[in-house]
Amino acid sequence: MVKIAVMGYGVVGSGVVEVLTNHSENIARRAKEEISIKYILDLRDFPGSPFGSKFTKSFETILNDPEVKIVVEVMGGLHPSFEYVKACLEAGKSVVTSNKELVAAKGAELLKIAQKNNLNFLFEASVGGGIPIIRPISQCLAANDVVEIAGILNGTTNFILTKMIREQMTFEDALALAQKLGYAERNPAADIEGSDACRKICILASLAYGKHVYPEQVHTEGITKIALADVEYAAAWGGVVKLIGQVRALENGKLQIIVCPMFIPRESQLATVDDVFNGIMVRGDSTGDVVFYGKGAGKLPTASAVVADVIDCVKHFKARKYLYWEDGSEDYVEDYRLNVISMYVRAKTEDEAVALKNVKQIFGEVTRLSRKNAENGEFAFVTNSMKEEEILTKLEKLKSMGICVENTIRIGNL
Template sequence: MINVAVMGHGTVGSGVVEVLLKNHDSIAKKAGEEINIKYVLDLREFPDSPLHDRFVKDFSIIEKDPAVKVVVECMGGLHPAYDFVKACLLAGKSVATSNKELVAEKGAELLRIAKDKNVNFLFEASVGGGIPIIRPLNQCLAANEVYEIAGILNGTTNFILSKMIHEQMSFDDALALAQKLGYAERDPSADIEGADACRKICILASLAFGKHVYPNQVHTEGITKITLEDVEYASNYGGVVKLLGRVKKLDDGRLSVMVSPAIVERSGQLAGVEDVFNAILVRGDAIGDVVFYGRGAGKLPTASAVVADVIDCAKHVNRRKLLFWEDKAEGYIADYLEVPTRFYVRLSAQKPMETLAAIREEFGEVQRLSRPGAPDDELAFVTGEGPEGELRSKLDVLKKQGAQVLGMIRLCDY
């Protein structure tokens, strides 16, 4: 029998308890051992829980109980989650967490401690909720040189964009609807500003390329500036707007990592991912493109991923899974302004003919886009490829000539 402690009895934590109880027998079979929840750590009272007599409020009870071999962390946030997880690892307990902020900010350090202590630190649920991605990336695709990952990593923003694309709902209305349906928090900034997707791409980049990428190293843009006009032009181009987290290994060995809205072609593999669904595309030298698709959040999907980690921890007591990355390296992340890209640009031009001439001057022949009912002073086009900084300098020339940039979105080939 393996004794487990669950820290945090919120949405995911209570889901973990539910899955462990409901599928108790089949989980025991797969783990090779019965899994027993010895403690649940939460400051709140849950008198109706079937485990109500196992709730504790004092973390040190878990830390000091040598019978607890595996600890589940579903508290969220950095503190005290980080302190508790670190203490558990140092005490020789394996940890499974769903906490993306924790892994994105402290992964390298915690993986190092786990290695030193010969225990496991697993986090399948931290990216993509219930979608299996960490283990496939680490194991199934191990024979590949992965060179690129791109994903729709945030369900809330994908829901909002889906409503904008298919129902011409404004950003504000779509956000309000997402909040009403419980898909967005009352303070939605971590979703709509891209921080959530940023943490997830950091984890994927760290795992795939072996060195920690921290959120503050990643250029991150959310979807708050996307308008229905942009969505319409994207459609005229033959694409849809998605919020993508992406990482690519450059020829010089550095990584380009970014979170931003992107226009992907309608026939692409990420274009059809709608509503709150997530999808992660992995490009490897042998495998080509592989896509993992499913619900990226939600109580039971996320809980099931955490429990899969618990099963793995139970199967690997005193043995380590080879899941590891080094701490960050200097000069490892390329400045996003150096990285080649293409842009869709929407301008307001007081003198459209002159601006058009200037566009040709700066960008050469560009693909013009149109939308029904566009004002006469509006121009939209897609640029050729160039380092982002250069493209932005060219736009600055247009701005100096009186054009106003109303929207710009990168183009991606996923």
């Protein structure tokens, strides 16, 4: 019998308790030991809960109980999660977490403590919810060099974009609907401004390339500037707008990594990842493209990933799982303005003929896009491939000619 503690009884925490309870027999068979919840840490009261006797408000009770071998951290946020997890690892307890903010900020540090103490620190649920992705990258793809990872990593923004694409909802209406349905929080900033997706691509990049990438190193743009006009131009171009997290290893040893909306061609396997679903493409030099698809969030999917990690902990008390990356460094991420891309540009002018002449003079040949409901003086085009900094300079020049650049979106090179 292995005793564990669950820290946090919110959506995921209560899901973990539910899955452990409902599947206890199956889980015991897989883990080869019974798993029993000794404590549930939460500052709130849950009168009438069948788990009443397990609740505690004292972290120290858990920390100081030598019977507790595994601690599940599903509180979220960076503090006090970090301090608690660190203390648990230092006290000889393995830790399982779903907390992407924690792993993205402190992964290398916590993995180091786990390694030193011969413990496991597992976080399958931190990316992709119930989609197995951490394990496949770390294990199955061990015989590959990872060429690239690109994914739709945030279900909330994908839901909003899907509503804009399929039902011509505005961003504001789609966000309001997402909030009504419980897909978006009242403060949706972390989702719609891209920082949730950023944390996840940081975790995947750190794992795949062995060195920590910190969220603040990654150029991140959300979807708040996407208008219906952009969605329509994407369709005219032959694709859809998706919020993509993408990372590639460069030959100079640095990473090319970015989170931003992109035009994705309709034929791409990621283009059909709709609604709250996530899709993650891992390109290996041997396997080619492998795509993982499923619900990237939600109580039970996330909880089942947490429980799978708990089972793995139980099975690997002696043989530690290989999961490790080293500290990051300041110059590890290439300036995104050095990436070679092509860019969609939506602009407005008073004199279209002159504007187009200017565009041609500045950018050379471009691909014009059109849409049915274009406003007066509106025009859109896609540039050829060049360094982003070059595009930015050219756009400044365009603006100086009195052309109003209303939005730009990168063309996904997946």
